[in-house]
Amino acid sequence: MSHSFNNDYSHTPEKEKSLQKVQLEFNAGEMQAFRGSCSFQKLEKVRNLQEALAVKHLKLDVNKSGALHEDPNSLEKFKELMGDLDKLSSEIKGLHKSKG
Secondary structure, eight states, rough: OOOOOOOTTTTTTHHHHHHHHHHHHHHTOOOTTTTTTTTHHHHHHHHHHHHHHHHHHHHHHHHHSSSSSSSSSHHHHHHHHHHOOOOOOOOHHHHHHHHH
């Protein structure tokens, strides 16, 4: 089996310029997702909410069977977790609405 390598580098300068333009747009915060109506800032907000929710979920005080311990602190943490889940859900729905 033989391999052939593309040794034609004539398009390299054009590709470099295109990549540099993309990098500049990204660094300037000009890139958009979801048909231009959703910025990376909105996507980053959703990611941060997801990460915070995951941390709270891991810190939730549950017993070996997965049931919540019956103390006020655990119940309060659970309610806070559910509230944050609602916030995340609303943010994600907002992304979908902004793309249409």
